[in-house]
Structures are given as C-alpha cells and as structure tokens.
Amino acid sequence: MSTWRFIVLFCLAASCSRASDCSYSNLLSHLNLSSSNYFLANFRPVKHWKQVTGVELYLLLFGILDVDEKFQTITTHVWIETVWKNDFLTWKPANFCNITQFSIPRSMLWTPDINIQEDASDSSSTQESYYVTVYANGMLQMTARQRLTSTCTLNLQRFPFDRQNCNITFSAMNNDDQSIQIWTVRGDEFITNISGQAMVTHGEWSLTHLEVVKNVTVGGNPQKSKLIYQVTIERKPMLYVVIFIIPLCYLLVLDVASFFVSESRGEKLSFKVTVLLSISVLLLILKDMLPSTEDNLPIIAKFCIGVFALVGISVLEAMLVSFLVDMDDKYGKKLARASNKEVRPDKLEKKDPVKEKAEGLPVQIGPPSEREQPELFLQEVRAAQQEAASVADAPRPKRFCRVAEIIDTVFFFIYFCTVLTFLSIMYHMWIPSDFFS
Incomplete structure (x- = not known):
C-alpha cells in the first residue's frame, strides 16, 4: 500500500x-x-x-x-x-x-x-x-x-x-x-x-x-x-491644367482676338509673334515633363503642336496682310506724284504778248475774238481727256487695302471654325468624362 x-x-x-x-x-x-x-x-x-x-x-x-x-x-x-x-x-x-x-x-x-x-x-x-x-x-x-x-x-x-x-x-x-x-x-x-x-x-x-x-x-x-x-x-491633373493647359488655351484665344486689332497701328503682327514665342516657352517646359522614349506622341504634345501650327499660320497671314497694306501705300504715293507731273503740262498756257512779239507774231491785246473761242474750247476738252486717261491707267488708290480686308475677313472665319473644331476634338480625345464631376 x-x-x-x-x-x-x-x-x-x-x-x-x-x-x-x-x-x-x-x-x-x-x-x-x-x-x-x-x-x-x-x-x-x-x-x-x-x-x-x-x-x-x-x-x-x-x-x-x-x-x-x-x-x-x-x-x-x-x-x-x-x-x-x-x-x-x-x-x-x-x-x-x-x-x-x-x-x-x-x-x-x-x-x-x-x-x-x-x-x-x-x-x-x-x-x-x-x-x-x-x-x-x-x-x-x-x-x-x-x-x-x-x-x-x-x-x-x-x-x-x-x-x-x-x-x-x-x-x-x-x-x-x-x-x-x-x-x-x-x-x-x-x-x-x-x-x-x-x-x-x-x-x-x-x-x-x-x-x-x-x-x-x-x-x-x-x-x-x-x-x-x-x-x-x-x-491628379489639376496642377498641370492650371500651369500648362489653361495658358495654352488662353494664348490661342488671344491670337483669335488679335484679328480685331487694327492693321493701321502696326501692332497686330508684333502681338502675334509674342504669342508664338510664349507658346515656344511652354513647349520647353513640356520637354522637361515627358520622356523622349515614347513611340507615339502623347495627346498633350499633339495639342501643343496644333496650337503652335495654328498660331504660326495666323502669323503668316498677318505678314501677308501687312505686305498688301504697305504695297498700297507705296503705289498710292507714286500715283500722286505722277498725277501732279502729268496734269500741269496739259493745261492751257496763257499767251504772253512779250513772247509773241519776240517770235514775230502779232500781239493781241484784249479778249479773244469769236474765231479763237471754239479753238480754245477744243484744247481744254483734249487736256481733260488726257488727264482722265492717265488717271485710269495708274493703279487705283486703296485697291490692295480692299484685297487685304477681304483676305483677313475670310481667313478669320476659317481660322475661328478650325480652332473650335480642334479644341472639341482634343476635348473628346483627351479629357475623361468624369473630370468635372
């Protein structure tokens, strides 16, 4: 036990x-x-x-x-x-x-x-x-x-x-x-x-x-x-929209608004060139953002190229209009000088009694006789016809200015429609549908 x-x-x-x-x-x-x-x-x-x-x-x-x-x-x-x-x-x-x-x-x-x-x-x-x-x-x-x-x-x-x-x-x-x-x-x-x-x-x-x-x-x-x-x-794209996309759109709007600037002041072309240089600065900023290894261009690069091309074409059109206005001014001054030279010799010269006496002709003192009045009238008609013919042969004043106005007006409507189409295509290709929601 x-x-x-x-x-x-x-x-x-x-x-x-x-x-x-x-x-x-x-x-x-x-x-x-x-x-x-x-x-x-x-x-x-x-x-x-x-x-x-x-x-x-x-x-x-x-x-x-x-x-x-x-x-x-x-x-x-x-x-x-x-x-x-x-x-x-x-x-x-x-x-x-x-x-x-x-x-x-x-x-x-x-x-x-x-x-x-x-x-x-x-x-x-x-x-x-x-x-x-x-x-x-x-x-x-x-x-x-x-x-x-x-x-x-x-x-x-x-x-x-x-x-x-x-x-x-x-x-x-x-x-x-x-x-x-x-x-x-x-x-x-x-x-x-x-x-x-x-x-x-x-x-x-x-x-x-x-x-x-x-x-x-x-x-x-x-x-x-x-x-x-x-x-x-x-x-999150908001910062890029504020510092890059909105300035590009604003420069494009300024370029469209520059068509309302008068060509006579000479500031339109310089303004457009300034806008083009501003877009070039933004392109340099884009170069630092994106790599160079992309096979296909991003949409933002296509957008920049499109804006640069539109503004560049607008600058070329402004240069053409400025050239036509300057050519009209140049030919207008030549026309004025030519008219002054051609009209004066054709005018009827008054008879100088001293000159007629020196040439051995009889000197007539007093009003012309009835025989000489039709002859003087015919000479005045011939002088008026010669002056009208010389004016018709010379370039008409403001002819090139009217051509420049027509070109500028037609180009503005085409340019404005192109800008709207370009921006709408970029919006549908680029901006997501829920961005503003």
Whole structure:
C-alpha cells in the first residue's frame, strides 16, 4: 500500500513541476529547435518530398512616393506578410501552459525564397523582421516593410489625365511549382480598402484599385508559380491644367482676338509673334515633363503642336496682310506724284504778248475774238481727256487695302471654325468624362 501511495505522490509532484515550468525552453526542447539543427534551417519542412509547400502572400500599400516617367519606375512603400506551414513545428498548447505562439530568429528556420521580379531598389530599402512567428498548428508568419522601386511600363498617351497599371509579381527564385505554390486568400476589395485606409502619402497620385491575379503558372523549364498584384493608380491633373493647359488655351484665344486689332497701328503682327514665342516657352517646359522614349506622341504634345501650327499660320497671314497694306501705300504715293507731273503740262498756257512779239507774231491785246473761242474750247476738252486717261491707267488708290480686308475677313472665319473644331476634338480625345464631376 505504501508503494502505491509513493507512486501517486511521485506522479503528482511531476505534474506539478511540469505545470509550474511555463517557459519557452521546454517547448523548444520538445520541438528540437536550436541553432545546431541543420535540417530545420536548410530544408523545406515537409514530411514527404513530393508534398507542395503553400505560401500565402499579403501585400498592403502604405504610400505612393514617386513615379519617374523618364526611367519608367514607380516607388511605393509596401508591407508584405508571408505565411507557410512547417510540418515539424506543431504542439498541443494544453501540454505547454497554453502557449499558442512564440517568436524565433529567422536564421534558425527555412524561409521561402520569394522575390519581386520588378524590384529595382537597393537592399538597404528593405526592412525584414528579424524574427519569425511560430503558431501551434505549424503555421509560420514573417513580415517585411520595403521602399519598393519597381519597373513599370508607363503609358503617357493621355498625360496628365493618365491612369497607370503596374504589376508587382512574386515568384520563387530556386523552386518550381512542384515545390512551392504561391497564393492569397484575401480579395481585391478587401486589400484595396485596407490599403486606402493605411496609405499615408499619395503625392500627385491616387490609388484606384489593387487587383490580385491568383495562381499564375508561367511556362518554361521548370515552371514556377507566380502571384501578381496589379496596382492601378490615377494622376491628379489639376496642377498641370492650371500651369500648362489653361495658358495654352488662353494664348490661342488671344491670337483669335488679335484679328480685331487694327492693321493701321502696326501692332497686330508684333502681338502675334509674342504669342508664338510664349507658346515656344511652354513647349520647353513640356520637354522637361515627358520622356523622349515614347513611340507615339502623347495627346498633350499633339495639342501643343496644333496650337503652335495654328498660331504660326495666323502669323503668316498677318505678314501677308501687312505686305498688301504697305504695297498700297507705296503705289498710292507714286500715283500722286505722277498725277501732279502729268496734269500741269496739259493745261492751257496763257499767251504772253512779250513772247509773241519776240517770235514775230502779232500781239493781241484784249479778249479773244469769236474765231479763237471754239479753238480754245477744243484744247481744254483734249487736256481733260488726257488727264482722265492717265488717271485710269495708274493703279487705283486703296485697291490692295480692299484685297487685304477681304483676305483677313475670310481667313478669320476659317481660322475661328478650325480652332473650335480642334479644341472639341482634343476635348473628346483627351479629357475623361468624369473630370468635372
């Protein structure tokens, strides 16, 4: 009887000592976790080598830092969570003081070699957690924060009303899809809403949508599993509208209004040239905004070229009108001088009695006789006919001015209709329908 009593007391003492020992050391000893465990640190933690290790990836977007159009890169602040299972790290929490999880240095365990294919950032921009969280069911969790600079093919066709779609592709570097498969169980709307709430900085961009493309397997030998996050961002165009598009439209309106300036003052042509030079300055600003790697010209470049061409044609028309007005003034002065020279010799000269006496002719003093009156009348009629013929042969005054007025009026209506058509086409091609909403 004493023997059985001794055994019961010994079991009670052992159980009490085990219950009182609630440190992690007992659990680590049970799991055989130590820095000298070469197997857990270097081999994929599966009980059968054909078993696939599933890796769940969660991506949250904390900020859009920069979008470089020239280098075709986008810089974001992301938070990445990686979850996978280790078949050798499971325990019952009831046997170890209800310990459900603990943290261990990541160097002691095997971690999936997941990388981002579009990553162009340096290693110093990544902040990975030094520890891995281990759960009782064998699930492991690892987190990382990164200032991610990723390559992205930017479509600047509708700049600054553009919307960019950039991919963040996760894949295993050295394992195929028979060893590691990557997926996520969180939906697009959930990730988009959480990223929108957690986002600290947007810059000139706003997050539109964050789409998840699951279980993508690409060809090749060997095939690899990929998980793609497609980030859709939209530019905030108001600043570009204020400092670039509105000034261009205003200069075009000024050029149209310059047709109402009188040509006689000589300020119309100089005003149009000033408008053309102002557009050239805005084109230099556009050169610094957009890269020179675009195969097709963006709509904003076509808009600038169209405005520059319209104003240039308007300047040429103003030069033509100015030339016609100057030519009319030049020929008008010649006509006045020619008329003064031709009219005076044809006028009837009065008879000088002294001159007639010197020529040996009889001097007639007093009014002309009745015989001479018809002859004098015929001479005056001939002189008037010669003067009218000389005036008809010379260029008419203001002839070129009338031609210049007709050209200017017709060109104004054609130019005005062309400007309205051009602006309406640009509006429908360029401005999104929800811009003013």
